[in-house]
Amino acid sequence: xxxxxxxxxxxxxxxxxxxxxxxxxxxxxxxxxxxxxxxxxxxxxxxxxxxxxxxxxxxxxxxxxxxxxxxxxxxxxxxxxxxxxxxxxxxxxxxxxxxxxxxxxxxxxxxxxxxxxxxxxxxxxxxxxxxxxxxxxxxxxxxxxxxxxxxxxxxxxxxxx
Amino acid sequence: xxxxxxxxxxxxxxxxxxxxxxxxxxxxxxxxxxxxxxxxxxxxxxxxxxxxxxxxxxxxxxxxxxxxxxxxxxxxxxxxxxxxxxxxxxxxxxxxxxxxxxxxxxxxxxxxxxxxxxxxxxxxxxxxxxxxxxxxxxxxxxxxxxxxxxxxxxxxxxxxxxxxxxxxxxxxxxxxxxxxxxxxxxxxxxxxxxxxxxxxxxxxxxxxxxxxxxxxxxxxxxxxxxxxxxxxxxxxxxxxxxxxxxxxxxxxxxxxxxxxxxxxxxxxxxxxxxxxxxxxxxxxxxxxxxxxxxxxxxxxxxxxxxxxxx
Numbered sequence: 001x002x003x004x005x006x007x008x009x010x011x012x013x014x015x016x017x018x019x020x021x022x023x024x025x026x027x028x029x030x031x032x033x034x035x036x037x038x039x040x041x042x043x044x045x046x047x048x049x050x051x052x053x054x055x056x057x058x059x060x061x062x063x064x065x066x067x068x069x070x071x072x073x074x075x076x077x078x079x080x081x082x083x084x085x086x087x088x089x090x091x092x093x094x095x096x097x098x099x100x101x102x103x104x105x106x107x108x109x110x111x112x113x114x115x116x117x118x119x120x121x122x123x124x125x126x127x128x129x130x131x132x133x134x135x136x137x138x139x140x141x142x143x144x145x146x147x148x149x150x151x152x153x154x155x156x157x158x159x160x161x
Numbered sequence: 162x163x164x165x166x167x168x169x170x171x172x173x174x175x176x177x178x179x180x181x182x183x184x185x186x187x188x189x190x191x192x193x194x195x196x197x198x199x200x201x202x203x204x205x206x207x208x209x210x211x212x213x214x215x216x217x218x219x220x221x222x223x224x225x226x227x228x229x230x231x232x233x234x235x236x237x238x239x240x241x242x243x244x245x246x247x248x249x250x251x252x253x254x255x256x257x258x259x260x261x262x263x264x265x266x267x268x269x270x271x272x273x274x275x276x277x278x279x280x281x282x283x284x285x286x287x288x289x290x291x292x293x294x295x296x297x298x299x300x301x302x303x304x305x306x307x308x309x310x311x312x313x314x315x316x317x318x319x320x321x322x323x324x325x326x327x328x329x330x331x332x333x334x335x336x337x338x339x340x341x342x343x344x345x346x347x348x349x350x351x352x353x354x355x356x357x358x359x360x361x362x363x364x365x366x367x368x369x370x371x372x373x374x375x376x377x378x379x380x381x382x383x384x385x386x387x388x389x390x391x392x393x394x395x396x397x398x399x400x401x402x403x404x405x406x407x408x409x410x411x412x413x414x415x416x417x418x419x420x421x422x423x424x425x426x427x428x429x430x431x432x433x434x435x436x437x438x439x440x441x442x443x444x445x446x447x448x449x450x451x452x453x454x455x456x457x458x459x460x461x462x463x464x465x466x467x468x469x470x471x
Binding site for chain 1: 347348349352353359388389394395399403404406407410411432436439440443444457460461462463465466469470471
């Protein structure tokens with residue numbers, strides 16, 4: 001199916017659960033949107049909020065963070081720490097003015113290939129409906145002095161050189 | 162403008178606090194209880210103060226306390242200021258808000274309580290941004306943080322000096338500003354913060370003055386790999402301020418030194434307060450009341466809220 005807009009989705013996943021879950025989806029020949037770019041991490045506890053910011057700055061339209069269900073962490077408590085960190089981080093992003101519909105968190109285990117497909121499809125379609133994420137991209141293009149270099153004061157100063 | 166504002170404490174209050182600090186300092190240093198006292202001394206312009214470290218009992222007379230004593234001296238006890246921190250037991254002059262920072266640093270194992278002698282000041286308040294050095298402390302010149310202060314009488318200090326005179330009720334300027342922001346749409350908030358952050362010159366004063374920014378290598382200084390752009394462009398500024406707020410979430414003691422030190426007048430404490438409130442709501446945690454080993458983002462409970470996770 002042809003769409004006007006193909007969103008870029010970055011998925012930060014833990015290697016033990018969600019990556020294996022996505023792999024299962026693949027080996028089971030399930031179909032899911034190719035908009036998602038998967039980045040593999042040892043654990044959701046390794047996923048720094050900076051990564052999410054950087055993804056937005058570099059032009060992603062939606063971010064998915066996914067890892068093991070609580071209690072299943074390969075490192076005992078990584079996902080518990082991540083859960084608190086991201087609960088706080090999404091409140092901060094909302095306060096800054098980012099639409100939280102572009103940010104999805106999920107628990108997808110190694111056996112949940114179907115859930116992976118569901119999560120990715122839902123996020124992709126939701127972000128597609130929202131359109132491109134322009135805020136960070138516009139910010140990336142801006143310089144401190146943009147649009148003000150031709151002020152009358154500067155022109156006069158230039159003439160006087 | 163001044164005529165509508167009432168003066169908050171007469172000179173006798175500040176004279177009494179100053180005298181008590183000098184007496185305590187003389188006693189501590191001559192008895193050898195502490196190696197040094199970190200306090201305030203008069204600055205070169207009348208009404209201003211500068212932080213100072215006194216090691217000689219004869220110099221105790223240099224110490225002052227005035228409405229200009231805005232600095233949070235807890236900063237000078239951190240790893241970031243290890244070159245100025247004297248060895249051995251140190252006494253520190255701390256207002257209620259500074260005590261919260263000390264509690265936070267104690268909790269993070271940056272300080273040892275037995276190496277610390279806290280001279281708590283029962284504080285009326287200090288002057289805020291825009292108040293001239295010659296102006297008195299009035300309902301108009303008092304700092305925004307002091308309008309909503311809940312720790313005027315410090316608890317947990319080794320000795321408390323001064324007595325707070327009765328104060329009028331203040332309108333909570335900052336809480337109102339926070340409520341105004343929260344009532345905005347996300348797009349309006351984005352425009353608000355974009356406007357403020359775009360002005361940031363990345364002087365890093367907010368980091369240098371923060372008692373909790375004691376990391377030996379700050380994430381924002383690293384360039385291989387680079388997490389945050391270091392040049393003062395709007396994109397990098399936005400990222401820096403988000404990261405700063407995130408790294409202080411659950412740790413910030415609310416001394417508002419970042420906001421005071423900011424040469425561009427960016428309302429940084431709104432971010433800190435927002436995060437403090439969210440962590441209070443989510444995990445019933447309030448930073449810096451008593452030293453705790455683990456903050457809200459370094460511990461967890463199995464039953465933590467995960468309604469936002471699919």
